Amino acid sequence: MAHVISDECVGCGTCATFCPVGAISQGEDGYYDVDPAVCVDCGSCEKACPVQAIAAEEKG
């Protein structure tokens, strides 16, 4: 399980500055992505996202 960033992302990078484990980086398209292998699901990024683009991945 990990947090995921949706198409609502504006590329501001706030989430990456809040992530305590460095799981978030900027993709080649300029928007940000969470590396599920590193994410610890703490939710810090979700709370800090100004456009509500981040949520915990739903169990599939």
Place this chain on the structure above:
Amino acid sequence: MMKDLLIVGAGPAGLLAGYTAAQKGLNVTIVDMKRDITTVNRACSAQFVLDEGYEGETLKAGDGKLVFTKNGFEVPYRGKLVPILHNYMYSPKGHRVAFEYEDLRPTALKFDKKELLRGLLEQCEKAGVEIRTNTMALKGRDNGKSVVLTLRGDRGQYELEAKKLVIAEGVNRRLTSIFGLNKGYQCMGIPLTCEYTLEGTEGIPHNSWIQYYGDVYHPFMEIMVGESTESDDALEFTVMGLGDMRPAAFFEKLVKDSPLTPNLRNARIVQRKGCGCCNYLSLSKPYHGNVLAIGDSAAHIEVINQGAMMCGYHAGHAVAEELDGRNGFEAYAKWWNGAFEFNCENPMEQLKLYGALSIKRTLADDEIDYLFSMLADEKHCGHFNQYEVPKNFWTDVLKHDAEIRKDRPALYDKLAAIRTYKEQGKF
């Protein structure tokens, strides 16, 4: 090979620190998590404040450069500059208080942040500063003789060692905390900000910095509207939120159901930016061992772009002095504590001056209408900056104190704290 200086963050503070240190002959590397450091998707009003003495400086702009007349340096800037002539505050019913100069000379200049960063980056590259983009600083340690950072970038995860580290990471103090500089400081909340660039608005003034106050616009903050460098028609709307109260919901209400609805009916969004910022008090001692935190990494709320460049300039000198065996970081801290208003005053008192109108608002909409209608036909001092405007506003309100006491005794009582500050000579 060990670097002289490693800088985390390639914003205006980090780039100026890198350039200044390189000019002093130091071997400098800057890392930044962004892929293209000139692309700005983070909300930023990007205005140069021209008030004399603001942040201990009087800035002059034009002819392809910005001159810091008191600190004694200049930086290249060849982008657009839009003069800001009016600082307007609107009440719910549209009473307007205008802060401007009699001769309408600009009080601020809207600039293109991409162009500013491009100029600062070019300057760094020419001076031989190494820039590593797409590089995240994960953790680090100060071993007394040097600083070692663990980085992750295009070449995977690796360590980089330098004699000194300058943290210019911005407001959220991740590395600042890792290196112990933020010990004893608490995050007092995470305000969320969305900035919408709109085209096709009607009847909203240009060449202005505008704040709309009252519940009809936003329940606890002002709506801010400023110029844009995107096009002649564009304006930037800044809407704040907190926790589950998201900026987007407030923006939607502003468009669909507020006094600005008629002005926005044909408007379209051409760009969205955002940010979330931990609100900390300023670091009174922004260094520890071999590490110095500069710019917003150490500030209360913000140093704004010009303050960030001053921090970078002084930090570059401070590191060179340290490597020369002198106490440059202490000299930097002395400058830092003297230059910025948030270090000179009790920041909580400052917040109370703002607070009556916005954060933790105590005035009802009809009270804001009443006060603004009294001030609407008067001339008000042209100062632009966030410290002087509330002081000037309340000074001018208190000139009507006898009238307020007679007309609105309940409102008169609400202004007791502000009256006391004034009597104590705090503004």
